Amino acid sequence: MNQDQWTAVDRYITGLLVPPDAALDGALRDSAAAGLPPIAVSPAQGKLLHLLARTQGARRILEIGTLGGYSTIWLARALPAGGQLMTLEVDPRHAEAARANIARAGLAGVVELRLGPALETLPQLIAEKSGRFDLIFIDADKGAIPEYFARALELSRRGTLIIVDNVVRNGAVADPASTDPAVIGVRRFHQLLAAERRVSATTIQTVGSKGYDGFTLALVIADL
Numbered sequence: 001m002n003q004d005q006w007t008a009v010d011r012y013i014t015g016l017l018v019p020p021d022a023a024l025d026g027a028l029r030d031s032a033a034a035g036l037p038p039i040a041v042s043p044a045q046g047k048l049l050h051l052l053a054r055t056q057g058a059r060r061i062l063e064i065g066t067l068g069g070y071s072t073i074w075l076a077r078a079l080p081a082g083g084q085l086m087t088l089e090v091d092p093r094h095a096e097a098a099r100a101n102i103a104r105a106g107l108a109g110v111v112e113l114r115l116g117p118a119l120e121t122l123p124q125l126i127a128e129k130s131g132r133f134d135l136i137f138i139d140a141d142k143g144a145i146p147e148y149f150a151r152a153l154e155l156s157r158r159g160t161l162i163i164v165d166n167v168v169r170n171g172a173v174a175d176p177a178s179t180d181p182a183v184i185g186v187r188r189f190h191q192l193l194a195a196e197r198r199v200s201a202t203t204i205q206t207v208g209s210k211g212y213d214g215f216t217l218a219l220v221i222a223d224l
């Protein structure tokens with residue numbers, strides 16, 4: 001098994017199950033043209049996020065790490081009328097591309113993008129007391145995942161689904177000797193999860209067009 005095969009299978013799945021879409025395809029195209037890194041979720045993963053948000057009946061979604069808004073569009077399209085998505089991004093160039101992509105998708109009235117380091121915008125959100133989120137997608141800098149997860153819990157209620165991307169890191173999550181800050185972050189995150197009685201969680205390894213990685217699903221099971 002190798003990357004070529006994982007990519008071919010992702011192409012096969014996407015060809016059959018994720019039809020071409022002007023807004024999503026345009027978001028990837030314009031993000032690449034603007035020089036953004038090609039690290040958005042894959043089409044199949046984007047659709048998984050969309051399906052999870054619909055399964056969850058999410059009306060309020062929080063995303064940490066917008067990039068060009070590709071995952072944002074998948075998630076926002078799962079919202080019912082009146083639903084809202086808040087997305088947090090530190091890089092003004094990414095935010096600018098995302099705003100254009102979100103507007104082209106017809107979602108400008110549904111999505112609010114907050115520019116700034118998430119370690120600053122998350123406490124602002126908490127202080128605003130503007131309500132809990134039904135689904136939270138954590139997909140920013142990996143070294144700070146433990147801090148984002150702790151803040152996410154403060155913005156959750158019983159039943160909130162927290163999804164964390166890129167937690168397997170080509171298998172390095174199981175390497176206690178790693179000095180990579182991202183790996184240290186995802187390992188610290190798993191330690192935190194193991195001790196966290198307020199959620200029930202698991203991590204799933206994945207292969208695909210983006211290589212070997214994985215994601216965590218954590219369901220809030222306590223009244224917060």
Ligand code: SAH
Pocket residue numbers: 039040041064065066067068069070071072088089090091094116117118119139140141
């Ligand atoms: N969710 C996107 C991909 C996000 S890539 C998608 O799947 O389409 C990670 C993003 O997190 C990048 O845009 C990066 O600029 C942003 N980021 C990195 N550090 C951050 C921070 N401290 N606060 C907020 N966003 C951050």
Ligand code: DHB
Pocket residue numbers: 039040041139140165166
């Ligand atoms: C990176 C970030 C991501 O969100 C991702 O899905 C893959 C890679 C990165 O920062 O390298």
Ligand code: MG
Pocket residue numbers: 039040041139165166
């Ligand atoms: Mg990611």
